[in-house]
Amino acid sequence: MNATLDLLRTRRSVPPAQLSGPGPSPEELDLLLSAASRVPDHGKLAPWRFILIEGEGQARIGRVVAEAYRADHPEADDKRLALEAGRLGLAPLVIAVVSRAGPHVKIPDWEQVLSAGAASMTLIVAANALGFRTSWLTEWMAYDRRVLDALGLDPAERLAGFVHVGRAEQVPPDRPRPALAEIVTRY
Numbered sequence: 001m002n003a004t005l006d007l008l009r010t011r012r013s014v015p016p017a018q019l020s021g022p023g024p025s026p027e028e029l030d031l032l033l034s035a036a037s038r039v040p041d042h043g044k045l046a047p048w049r050f051i052l053i054e055g056e057g058q059a060r061i062g063r064v065v066a067e068a069y070r071a072d073h074p075e076a077d078d079k080r081l082a083l084e085a086g087r088l089g090l091a092p093l094v095i096a097v098v099s100r101a102g103p104h105v106k107i108p109d110w111e112q113v114l115s116a117g118a119a120s121m122t123l124i125v126a127a128n129a130l131g132f133r134t135s136w137l138t139e140w141m142a143y144d145r146r147v148l149d150a151l152g153l154d155p156a157e158r159l160a161g162f163v164h165v166g167r168a169e170q171v172p173p174d175r176p177r178p179a180l181a182e183i184v185t186r187y
């Protein structure tokens, strides 16, 4: 079968805790980001951007995440705080995909948001094509203003998600997929 179709037909998310290093090389990273930034984009607005979170950056955002969690859950014990601090530090690389959708005279916000989704998915397909495994997650941090501020999102920007990238020998067994008969109609 064609390799692209094979990938699309079999791709599975792998939880960040199962993603190990090494992460993408600078050349591979360039490939991923170039692929992700040539998705359909009505109006050529580039309504997305990417934040690479690696190494010390993962530790730094982890401290912000844990502090935000502690402020909201004063009862949280050290184990829980360590878990929260580590969420963005499990895979060797996390790419935050930022939607920059905003008011435009012609292009609806919705279409700009969809383009950020396409960028996220293209990043995932490209990473898997290079032999990496991925997970596209938001969790509570993606909606937390303190975390978004630390990452440098302005108030008009939204996080499409964190794409965790790494290597994994094992891929989880497949999950049930929707039957085409239930989601496809003819007009």
Ligand SMILES: Cc1cc2nc3c(=O)[nH]c(=O)nc-3n(C[C@H](O)[C@H](O)[C@H](O)COP(=O)(O)O)c2cc1C
Binding pocket: 011, 012, 013, 014, 135, 136, 137, 138, 139, 140, 160, 161, 175
């Ligand atoms: C925008 C977006 C956010 C997501 N956030 C989460 C999340 O926070 N937690 C989670 O368990 N799955 C989340 N998912 C789902 C996973 O990415 C993944 O699709 C799911 O685990 C099923 O695995 P699969 O990709 O192999 O089908 C999200 C998906 C999307 C599109």
